[in-house]
Amino acid sequence: MSTYAQKKGFGATLWEYLTTVDHKKIAILYLIAGGLFFVLGGLEAMFIRIQLAVPNNDFVSAGLYNEILTMHGTTMIFLAAMPLLFAFMNAIMPLQIGARDVAFPFVNALGFWLFFFGGIFLNLSWFLGGAPDAGWPSYASLSMASEGHGIDFYALGLQISGAGTLMGGINFLVTIINMRAPGMTYMRMPLFTWSTFVASALILFAFPPLTVGLFLLIFDRMFGSNFFDVANGGNTVIWEHLFWIFGHPEVYILVLPAFGIFSEIFATFSRKRLFGYSSMVFATVLIGFLGFMVWAHHMFTTGLGPIANAIFAVATMAIAVPTGIKIFNWLFTMWGGSIKFTTPMLYAVAFIPSFVGGGVTGVMLASAAADYQYHDSYFVVAHFHYVIVGGVVFGLLAATHFYWPKMFGTMLNEALGKITFWLFLIGFHLTFFIQHFLGLMGMPRRIFTFLPNQGLDAGNLISTIGAFFMAIATLILLINIVVTSVKNEKVGNDPWEDGRTLEWAIPSPPPFYNFKQLPLVRGLDPLWIEKMEGKKGMTPAEPLGDIHMPNNSFTPFMISLGLFVAAFGALYREDYNWGILVLIAGMGITLLSMFVRSVKDDHGFHIHKEDLLNDDDKGGKA
């Protein structure tokens, strides 16, 4: 991976990654873990499509199908899309604002390990009696009736990984507010940093309702409470509200950073300043705000009444306005630009029509009266895959190619990248476009099989063929990664040659302190400004001095491990006597680790000026 890692043995490298608090290494951890879960979620998707390829198929049983379907959604949202976005936020955002690390490096590591242990816990359900099977929203009326421990794995696993996400959100917010380089005002921040900022604010306010919802579910299923037990006065609609108050902002938590990535890519490869920068910022903030006002559009058929439905329908449609602003700004950024069709740019260009397709069906679904027809049909499946794959996954694939050289110091192969792109694009539309029509023809979502000669055969087969295209595209991407890593041709600061923002002013990968001297930011796209004036890099804003860095720590791993152990205790408390002991032991490990962290002083260390002077060969000059 990095030049530093290769000089050490495997054990030392492993220990380094287990204890690291460096945002760039944590980014790599997020990328690897998120990538593994993405492949896992993709395999589950393939099983779904294979089962539905032909009518009356018996590739998987009905019960197993429910588990695969639930785990596909849960894995893709919580364990693939979010961590992969966190990977790029961690790797790039601190560099874009000219910071040496995030505000809370320790908490950053803790966030990763919580997510990781939560994800592992959730997936262990496959081997321990069956996975959750109540759909990714896990409505209480279904989840309370689900037998076995699947739903318990869901509730406890998401609780642990959700805590990690919340910490990450707070960390990014404080980093962006407090740690910008001299001259980096809010209205000079790159759009990816802005979208990280808004998405983090959404995380901060959207995750606590999920936390509460999951607690209620845990209490009901494992500790005998009655929140969702109608016979004892409970009410299952409470879960629906709490889940969607989280769940809808979650959609924007995913898509806003993708918007940010595309904004960077459009400006870079059109070799033009982003069109309408301030309106882009405004639109991002407005989408974030409106994202909290629309959760009940997931519940139009729950029976909230026409007034509630009307209000939420109008609020939902209003989101099309700031989104439209963004679409036009991207188009105008390309207009008159000197466009280079690199792999990231191809994804960006393909993103616009794909995402607009999802947006249009979104407005259709927002009409509450019409939604009664679309509800729970494949039309909805097509809609949300158009926004999530067409928006978020395209964004992640684009970012993988775009930022790979900055993270690993070597370029992914462009030819293989373009093959991946075309296969994925064609596969994506082949899979999901036809599902709109399957839905309109009456195919309900979440069914495990269908009868022949109802007009659904051809559509489902086409959809399955498309899924294989996407699977092959992903395989080629993995091959590309292996080939690139083996070759390992080193690149300089600005491998795309058109970098505009601060991350392209420092080496690839950056030294662990990022900036030897903090850069002076003189406007939007600071590196581009310097380039236009004929300078090679940024002007330093400070004399060369000692740099303060945080110490590595194993405590984040231990805190997360404790909760992982405690979750098993909670899960098996009613089945076995040892359950309660394991619960107490796990909580003990966590609290003791927190106590150690609290009483042990950690002042970090200083890199001395003299050592930095000798470090010229590694670059790192601002």
Next chain:
Amino acid sequence: MHVEDKFTAETWPAAPEKQTLEGKNKFLGFWLFLGGETVLFASLFATYLALKDKVPNAEHALAKDLFELPLVFVATMLLLTSSLTSVYAMYHMKNFNFKKMQLWLGLTVLLGFAFLLLEIYEFNHYVHEYHHTFTSSAFGSAFYTLVGFHGGHVAFGLLWIVTLMVRNAKRGLDLYNAPKFYVASLYWHFIDVVWVFIFTVVYLMGMVG
């Protein structure tokens, strides 16, 4: 100014919690965390209001049968006073008077502990006198979850403040631990604010219907 600098009352800065970058980050990060906590408690309040008095049959006690204001009044006074004593503690922290800060923090802990004891007595009373338990009805689940989450926060806050007091007992104040004391006192105020809402929404509104 640097974390490891030594100070006297004369050189101690006016806002010691925000003198270092770490301190500034902690200060802001903790305010943001409290924003998230607010949403957490808002969700619990909403759940409670939706399930208030929702019981399986007429034999179960309702809010108006359970609550007794004198006890809750004493608990409220204990917690409100503990917030005041933590303000005094921070006043002395800003004046670099470590001994008085410890004294007022000690009082805060005592008051908080008394509040917690009253809450345990109260829960015990409901369980044994009224058979109003966590598992007896949706109302019971919602009540114990909301009030219990608050009680859990009080218990965690007590552990936190005691840990800080013991850990720093021998070395006094510096710019490394000043933000820690400050943030702990912010947390304590937040717990107090939540209790004001619990007092109003659960107990007062419970009494009138």
